[in-house]
Amino acid sequence: MTQRFNPPPGWPIPPKGWQPPADWSPDPAWPAAPDDWELWVDVEPRTGGRRWLTPAVGAGALVLGLILGGVGATSSASSQAQEDRAAIAALTGEKSDLTQDRDELDADLAEARDDLTAAKKQVADAAAQVAALDQRTADLDAREAALNGRQGELDTRQADLDGRQSQLDARSADLDAREARVSSARSSGTSGSSGTSGTSGSSGTSAAASGGGSVYYKNCTEARAAGAAPVRRGDPGYASHLDRDNDGVGCE
Secondary structure: OEEEEOOOOOOOOOOOOOOOOOOOOOOOOOOOOOOOOOOEEEEOOOOHHHHHHHHHHHHHHHHHHHHHHHHHHHHHHHHHHHHHHHHHHHHHHHHHHHHHHHHHHHHHHHHHHHHHHHHHHHHHHHHHHHHHHHHHHHHHHHHHHHHHHHHHHHHHHHHHHHHHHHHHHHHHHHHHHHHHHHHHHHHHHHHHHHHHOHHHHHHHHHHHHHOOOOOEOOOHHHHHHOOOOOEEOOOOEOOHHHOOOOOOEEOO
16 A cells, blocks of 8 residues: 555645655645645555556646646635735734824824923023022112212211311310319409409409309309309300300300
C-alpha cells in the first residue's frame, strides 16, 4: 500500500508521485488546512484491465489539479481581497480615531492658548501695578528727602536763633549789671547828700524813690514775687531789662 499527497481545499493538486522536498512548506497565500485534515492518505494498487485507465486518470488528475489550482488561486485572491478590505477597514477606523484625537488635541491646544493669553495679561497687569508702586515709592523717597532737607534748614535756623538768644541774654545780663551799678552809685550819692543837709537829703531821697532808688529786680519773676509787676518807667525797681519792648512798662 502506498500513500499519496492529499491537498486541502484551495490547495493546488501536485502531479502523481510528487514528493515534497525536505525544506518544503506550504505557500502562505494558500488557505489554512482544516484541523483534522490528513495530508497523506493510503492508496490501494490497481490491477487488471483497468491499467489502461492509469494514464487517462493521471491526465485527468493533472487537468483537475490545474483547475483546482486555478480555483485555489482564485480563492486565495478572494481571501487576500478580504484581508485587504479588513486591513482598509481597520486603517479607516484608526484614521477616524486619530482624527478624533487630533480634534481633541486641537481643542486642548486652543484652551491652553487662551489660558496662556490670560496668564500673560495677568503678568502684564501685575507688572504695571509693580511699576506704579515703584513710582509711588520713588515719590515718597523724594518727599522724604525734601522734608529731611527742610528739617535740616529748620535745625540750622533754630541753632542760629538759639545763638542770637544767648547773645541777647548775655547783653541783657550785662545791661542789668550796669544798671545795678548805676543804681548803686546813685544810692551812694543820695546817702552822702542827706548826711550834709537834712532838707536837701529829704528831697534827694524822694527823687531817688521816684526814679527807682535802690530797688532792683533781677527779672520779672522777682518783680512779680515782690508784687511790683507791672513796673512802669519811674517806679521803684524799673529797669530796661524788664521792659524788652521799651514801651515804658516792664513785666507786663
